[in-house]
Amino acid sequence: MNILMSIKPEWCKKIIYGEKTIEVRKTKPELITTPFTVYVYATFGGENWAVYGKQKSGFVIGAFTCERVERYDIPYPAYQKEMDQGLKEKSCLTYMQLHRYADQQGYVYGWHIRDFENWETPLNVSEFLNSNGNPFKRPPQSWAYAIKRR
Numbered sequence: 001m002n003i004l005m006s007i008k009p010e011w012c013k014k015i016i017y018g019e020k021t022i023e024v025r026k027t028k029p030e031l032i033t034t035p036f037t038v039y040v041y042a043t044f045g046g047e048n049w050a051v052y053g054k055q056k057s058g059f060v061i062g063a064f065t066c067e068r069v070e071r072y073d074i075p076y077p078a079y080q081k082e083m084d085q086g087l088k089e090k091s092c093l094t095y096m097q098l099h100r101y102a103d104q105q106g107y108v109y110g111w112h113i114r115d116f117e118n119w120e121t122p123l124n125v126s127e128f129l130n131s132n133g134n135p136f137k138r139p140p141q142s143w144a145y146a147i148k149r150r
Helices: 009-016 077-082 085-091 095-105
Strands: 002-007 022-025 036-042 059-073 107-123 143-148
Touching (some): 009 059, 036 107
Antiparallel strands (some): 022 107, 059 107
16 A cells, blocks of 8 residues: 655656755655655645646646655744754755644645656546545545555
């Protein structure tokens, strides 16, 4: 089993170009261990994204290996110097973005990205099965366990 993850186009581009090497989420998978494959669904996040005339937004555009998932504490703003600075650089997020996202939870999980494979032909989410063995009808809001059909 692997993961299907929804990511906004602006972040997908940074992953493709190797600028973003940590994807930040509030949760982590409990049913699988690293390393595992993450299939990347590019959302319709404010721009209609196409590459070489091929629509990318609204499709699964590729996959990466998640080599580890690490918990990062996001301290109260007065103590932001105590935060792991590598997380900011590798996630392409500012301290305030991380703080707002962590909200009252006070921590986030960094999914470490390795070897992104940008597929020439993107796939529909229906090409993936959910944890019940049924095809996805729509992409997950954040992420979900998934199996590629072919």
